[in-house]
Amino acid sequence: MPPLAPGVWLARGGTHNSLVIEMADHLVIFEPPLFEERSEAVIAAAKESIPGKPIRHIVLSHFHDDHLGGVRTYAAEGAIVVVHSSASDYVRAVLGKRHAVEPDRLELVRRDGRHIEPAVIFVEDGITLTDGTREIKLYHVPNLHTSGMLVGYVPDARVLFTADLVSDTFPLIPPLASSVYDLIEKNGLSVEMIACAHGNAMPYAQLAYALGKSSKRTDTAEIQALEQRLIDGIKAKDVKQIMSCYSDDLFAYDVVPPRQYVGAAAFQKPWQGFLGMFEGPINVDVNDLIINSDGEIAYSCGVQHVTGTTNEGKPFDSTFRITDVYRKRHGKWVIVQEHISLPPDVARW
Numbered sequence: 001m002p003p004l005a006p007g008v009w010l011a012r013g014g015t016h017n018s019l020v021i022e023m024a025d026h027l028v029i030f031e032p033p034l035f036e037e038r039s040e041a042v043i044a045a046a047k048e049s050i051p052g053k054p055i056r057h058i059v060l061s062h063f064h065d066d067h068l069g070g071v072r073t074y075a076a077e078g079a080i081v082v083v084h085s086s087a088s089d090y091v092r093a094v095l096g097k098r099h100a101v102e103p104d105r106l107e108l109v110r111r112d113g114r115h116i117e118p119a120v121i122f123v124e125d126g127i128t129l130t131d132g133t134r135e136i137k138l139y140h141v142p143n144l145h146t147s148g149m150l151v152g153y154v155p156d157a158r159v160l161f162t163a164d165l166v167s168d169t170f171p172l173i174p175p176l177a178s179s180v181y182d183l184i185e186k187n188g189l190s191v192e193m194i195a196c197a198h199g200n201a202m203p204y205a206q207l208a209y210a211l212g213k214s215s216k217r218t219d220t221a222e223i224q225a226l227e228q229r230l231i232d233g234i235k236a237k238d239v240k241q242i243m244s245c246y247s248d249d250l251f252a253y254d255v256v257p258p259r260q261y262v263g264a265a266a267f268q269k270p271w272q273g274f275l276g277m278f279e280g281p282i283n284v285d286v287n288d289l290i291i292n293s294d295g296e297i298a299y300s301c302g303v304q305h306v307t308g309t310t311n312e313g314k315p316f317d318s319t320f321r322i323t324d325v326y327r328k329r330h331g332k333w334v335i336v337q338e339h340i341s342l343p344p345d346v347a348r349w
Ligand SMILES: [Zn+2]
Pocket: 066, 067, 163, 164, 197, 198
């Protein structure tokens, strides 16, 4: 079972997949499709790849039979079943049934007098499963395919798991795929790969592109908004707002000594000094801002024309060249590197 991301595996089957997520002292598995034999194969593969960790949660994407047919096997393992509340009666009935004629694992466990009543968690809008370090977020996603659909997201692995709304093997159904796109964009999820219950995993950029909503375009808009927030911060002489645009581990070259600043905290001082030079308003015009992004890292360059009046009553008029490097952290773009320079001869330049 090759990992999809650190501590995350897509257990692929002929028609249906499961996602195995390693937590500190247990496993969480998303989706128990088909029937007992399939669950047994996934459980065996999980135990082989990640030995010694029990399966604590089995998450159901939705109540359709082909997606929950193997849930009883996990319940027999002692896993807590996690499902949307709208399917509570049905899932209780599935788990409560006797399999007297051809006993399955849950029936056998019951005959031993163990796990009489499998534990179930019913989810409403969403829930976070955590071990204190890694988080798994489950979202209820309203859609046209079914009621009670849960989509899973592992933030540190940047993996999202979904059944039936998106698949790399079915034709794209825009109303269904859009519900996943909207979930990601509205919640600012930093998704790199979408693991599908049918087919394989695919890059989020591929889904965005297929929907005509290239993630690159979204990035550009987000970075433009970030730059605007920084400019607005300068105009308002609000150093806090300016600093909120930088990451804590910022590296910056400014026009005046020292040679470099390491860390956003160190870069606050020159900003305070700059803002303190002005009496009255500061005007900033941005020209030729060019932004490029690959979804994870981005860069921009542009020219800023700054005018105002200094505390000595003299006019200030300078043109700066700014190059910024950005990274997406927790779903939000921040500046991680900044290089400010002055053209050597502004008049002729
Ligand atoms: Zn399906």
